[in-house]
Amino acid sequence: MSCGVPEQWLVGGDVKEVDTEWAAAVLGSHSASAAGRRDHQPPLQAGATVAERVVRKRGRKPGPRSGPTISHVEAERQRREKLNRRFCDLRAAVPTVSRMDKASLLAAAAAAYIAELRGRVEQLEVEAKAKQAAAAKQGGIHLQDNNKLEVRMVGRDAAALRLTTTASRHAPARLMGALRSLDLPVQHA
Amino acid sequence: MSCGVPEQWLVGGDVKEVDTEWAAAVLGSHSASAAGRRDHQPPLQAGATVAERVVRKRGRKPGPRSGPTISHVEAERQRREKLNRRFCDLRAAVPTVSRMDKASLLAAAAAAYIAELRGRVEQLEVEAKAKQAAAAKQGGIHLQDNNKLEVRMVGRDAAALRLTTTASRHAPARLMGALRSLDLPVQHA
């Protein structure tokens, strides 16, 4: 039931002029509040609260203005609603079961965004590297730096390799990766 | 200047007790507002507004409460601030020159999020396909039969490999081919 659709928002048909005896408490601290909290079903549970919403309107003028104000509050309500809808849409997209504050959610979203961009860049770089590798391939084996790979056959069906490199920092790991990428059954490291 | 750091927040040193003659308008519609609008530099531009913030404090008790309220408002302010920070972080991550409403921004973030996830699964699928293709490649050496490849590290930058195969006809040649395809500098065979 969480984050669902409006679900009969503005329930009780006639919503206006609740005729509250307000005599004093002139334009008191904007009384109205009453709202169901998270999980967005345009927060507000049916009951008495709908009335509470429109309290405040009687004598004549609470403050300087009265005309455009009521329209303003509605507009603001719509804005809030839209924003929360977006929040929910994002919650739906997030993997972790959505028990997040809006703040944390935003953080996650930003993280995902940069991750997405970084991924793009990475893939492009990879493609570029592939190009380069393809260009350099036909020459077969070229000994850049002082890298050496000695292969000595042992019997008919066994080979002993000795890889010696200077510059590479994680040469072993890269060798393993390369071998694995060949789908060679590596038994032991 | 947009979305920057606090930049001397709470500027004017002494900020309290603006001594507003408030006699009437007891706890009027929470007067205080005054804020620089978007682009978040903890919204509020230096000037007179800083004072406006702390208006309302005089006689003694505006309403029933006075104690925990002032703490509450501060907490809420911090919450808002944090949230807006997140919003800015997200704006920074977004490519389009960042002239977006919070709502649109959220939408974009959600879109990016799902894109990111979709990219992940896509890449995984691609990898799986690559594995399969590599396995099916006829030149390759795959682990059917009793083929084994033992790798033993010698020092930090040297590796000794031992390839044992049964069925292959020209195992050594194919090994060399495979290694060559990796663009590894092979010195001796």
Next chain:
DNA sequence: CAAAACACGTGATCC
């Protein structure tokens, strides 16, 4: 009860 999170109405401000 206190702290945190949310929703609401309202005053500004910009276009």
Next chain:
DNA sequence: TGGATCACGTGTTTT
């Protein structure tokens, strides 16, 4: 002018 967006203080609910 008026609609759209924002920040703010406060009341309410959740933990």
